[in-house]
Amino acid sequence: MITAERKPLEELIEFIRPYKRILLLGCNECVTVCAAGGRKEVGLLASGLQMALLKSGSNIEIRQHTLERQCDPEYVEELVPMLDGAEAIMSMACGCGVQQLAGRFRDKPVFPAVNTKFMGASERQGVWAERCQGCGNCLLGVTGGICPIARCAKQLMNGPCGGSTGGHCEISDDVDCVWQLIWDRLKALGQTERYLDIMPAKDWRPAGGSGPRKIIREDLAE
Amino acid sequence: MEKFEPVIVAFCCHYCAYTAADMAGSQRLPYPANVKIIRVPCSGKVDALHIIKAFEKGADGVYVAGCLEGDCHFKNGNERAARRIAYVKNYLEEIGIESERLEMVMISAGMGQRFAQTATEITEKIRALGPSPIRTATAL
Numbered sequence: 001m002i003t004a005e006r007k008p009l010e011e012l013i014e015f016i017r018p019y020k021r022i023l024l025l026g027c028n029e030c031v032t033v034c035a036a037g038g039r040k041e042v043g044l045l046a047s048g049l050q051m052a053l054l055k056s057g058s059n060i061e062i063r064q065h066t067l068e069r070q071c072d073p074e075y076v077e078e079l080v081p082m083l084d085g086a087e088a089i090m091s092m093a094c095g096c097g098v099q100q101l102a103g104r105f106r107d108k109p110v111f112p113a114v115n116t117k118f119m120g121a122s123e124r125q126g127v128w129a130e131r132c133q134g135c136g137n138c139l140l141g142v143t144g145g146i147c148p149i150a151r152c153a154k155q156l157m158n159g160p161c162g163g164s165t166g167g168h169c170e171i172s173d174d175v176d177c178v179w180q181l182i183w184d185r186l187k188a189l190g191q192t193e194r195y196l197d198i199m200p201a202k203d204w205r206p207a208g209g210s211g212p213r214k215i216i217r218e219d220l221a222e
Numbered sequence: 223m224e225k226f227e228p229v230i231v232a233f234c235c236h237y238c239a240y241t242a243a244d245m246a247g248s249q250r251l252p253y254p255a256n257v258k259i260i261r262v263p264c265s266g267k268v269d270a271l272h273i274i275k276a277f278e279k280g281a282d283g284v285y286v287a288g289c290l291e292g293d294c295h296f297k298n299g300n301e302r303a304a305r306r307i308a309y310v311k312n313y314l315e316e317i318g319i320e321s322e323r324l325e326m327v328m329i330s331a332g333m334g335q336r337f338a339q340t341a342t343e344i345t346e347k348i349r350a351l352g353p354s355p356i357r358t359a360t361a362l
């Protein structure tokens with residue numbers, strides 16, 4: 001999923017201070033799962049903003065709504081009747097959702113309420129960790145299902161580096177050395193010979209190195 | 223200014239704190255009428271949203287009362303509640319509401335005396351803090 005964290009209230013207040021009526025929008029997908037921008041967080045933020053502004057003597061009307069998905073035009077269309085009178089939109093979706101709104105409603109200022117962090121997985125309740133950087137040419141098939149792009153601080157293709165100590169990455173004892181994890185896993189799979197293959201330097205063009213990426217499925221595209 | 227009477231919302235878990243409130247009643251132990259009790263199945267059921275909404279609607283103080291440590295009828299609902307309270311306290315500070323206005327307390331079913339005493343202490347603490355800034359701002 002795409003993970004996110006709410007921005008500090010202070011920053012959000014500055015965004016909306018000039019307005020009297022805003023629409024605060026959540027998204028039912030990733031940001032709901034990582035407890036950053038779902039229906040509940042929309043409620044919490046609306047109350048928080050309302051109270052903080054009330055304290056400084058201003059009153060604002062905050063309408064709340066949560067879309068099934070903010071990154072899909074058909075759901076975004078639902079908002080048309082709701083935007084009447086709203087001077088600005090604040091979105092709790094990831095950056096994709098925010099941009100979808102900005103593209104659709106060109107005359108309304110749109111503000112992000114969260115900082116979009118990374119593509120990650122849940123390690124346990126309340127803990128999410130980075131797992132993939134969308135490099136466009138997945139290596140997991142040869143690295144024992146463990147990603148050296150997203151999880152090695154140096155993105156080494158043939159690790160580990162000399163800093164790997166006792167299973168930890170040299171950047172911090174709290175970070176596993178992903179190359180240690182890869183080696184342990186290859187051993188468990190009986191595939192240690194894989195480790196001897198030198199991986200060539202990675203072509204970063206599919207990873208975004210040659211500009212913004214797009215997928216076009218001819219059979220689906222209209 | 224007329225005398226300030228704080229409004230305090232107490233979320234009490236059914237199995238311990240609420241039973242303790244009952245116990246306080248049957249023992250004829252007085253506690254301040256400022257405390258408005260809301261019974262919940264478990265303190266872990268109390269959501270950040272319930273607490274924030276209570277403040278938004280004018281509460282001067284809120285507390286969540288669960289079972290003693292290790293005694294939760296739903297295993298660890300009270301520990302979860304305690305962590306959630308710590309989280310909401312930070313959010314209150316961000317909003318500009320003193321975090322002392324929110325507390326987590328643990329009371330077992332037999333502790334009628336402790337229930338009454340806690341209710342009195344929290345009421346006095348909130349009385350000393352004065353009306354919540356939200357209540358003050360809404361009254362303007």
Ligand code: SF4
Nearest residue numbers: 132133135138139147
């Ligand atoms: S190798 Fe690339 S696509 Fe595969 S998990 Fe790592 S970053 Fe993602």
Ligand code: SF4
Nearest residue numbers: 152160161169177178
């Ligand atoms: S210690 Fe391991 S994870 Fe850290 S930079 Fe070196 S190879 Fe990468």
